[in-house]
Amino acid sequence: MKQRRVAIIVLNYNNAADTVECLKSINQLTYDNYHTIVVDNHSTDDSISVLQREYPSLDLIASSINGGYAYGNNLAIKRARQEEYDYVCILNNDVIVEPDFLSQLVTYGNEHPEAGVIGPRICEYEDDSLIESAGSTVDLNYGKVTRLFHKENEEVVQGRIIPCDYIGGACMLVSMEVINQVGYIPEDYFLFYEENEWCLKIKQAGYDVVCVADAKVIHKGSASINKVSGLSEYFMYRNLVIFIRRNGTLMNKLIFYPYIALFSLKSGMTKADGWRFSRYFWDGITNKNKYQNLRG
The missing domain is CATH 3.90.550.60 (Spore Coat Polysaccharide Biosynthesis Protein SpsA; Chain A)
Incomplete structure (x- = not known):
């Protein structure tokens, strides 16, 4: 063949x-x-x-x-x-x-x-x-x-x-x-x-x-x-939200959104600069890209 x-x-x-x-x-x-x-x-x-x-x-x-x-x-x-x-x-x-x-x-x-x-x-x-x-x-x-x-x-x-x-x-x-x-x-x-x-x-x-x-x-x-500081973490969390938003069922989303809200709250209260996760998730929800300048 x-x-x-x-x-x-x-x-x-x-x-x-x-x-x-x-x-x-x-x-x-x-x-x-x-x-x-x-x-x-x-x-x-x-x-x-x-x-x-x-x-x-x-x-x-x-x-x-x-x-x-x-x-x-x-x-x-x-x-x-x-x-x-x-x-x-x-x-x-x-x-x-x-x-x-x-x-x-x-x-x-x-x-x-x-x-x-x-x-x-x-x-x-x-x-x-x-x-x-x-x-x-x-x-x-x-x-x-x-x-x-x-x-x-x-x-x-x-x-x-x-x-x-x-x-x-x-x-x-x-x-x-x-x-x-x-x-x-x-x-x-x-x-x-x-x-x-x-x-x-x-x-x-x-x-x-x-x-x-x-x-x-x-x-x-x-x-x-890894040449850009923070790039990997940002897109990993932001894009997780985009992925579920685009591909999850209604039931998936009813579980996922409360879960990331609790995760964001816990991170904000217990981790150094922990509120950054809520910003990542929000950019996923609103489809914003903090690193838009990289497309240039």
Whole structure:
């Protein structure tokens, strides 16, 4: 059977060093029929010149704005769709891949067309025998996200196919057939929870979301995000509210809103600068973005 065409998408923002290391690992893949597209999300450093120097023939899309995780990835997904790729593999630039990871994911996708999103086991950079996640679940009543097999030894998931609610955006394989039906990654979040909603919509369309645990990548973790102080915390809490507001049922919301109100009250009364959480939640309710200037 002819190998299906895969577009590997890597998003860079002010972090060319990690992107170069990611690309080096991609170049060791045992799967042959792939093409790598790097999107630079309007970096303010010398990322583009570094990437072009290291990889003169690199397929590089330079975004005119930093529109966030979904916006940047969607630029490449749209190109891949125009060029009729069979799959897109979205890969964080701070990920190092095992040579056979893509073969594992594509083989499963070919044999199981009902699988809408397929991910590998994601292991920790400091000790790659420990699992960061093998898929995740979401409780829409309390907004609780649980990373499956987190901190467990990778041996516990060998040979397993793990159903889940979503695959982390660090590495996910999605068929173009699914994208044609469901659409692109939602761009309302800027950072965090966009892959949660995308996976939810794909499941609602009748597809499965699974982790193929024999496939492996190693994740350094949020190097680009941490360049801006407070960014990660802000979007994690703000976007949780947006996610529930957009996707929860009435019953979910009747539980969730009182829960975050009590959480905000307790945090405000017991934590240093604890009232910041109420501001995060309020921005989620009103759809405001404290970091709107990052889109420039």
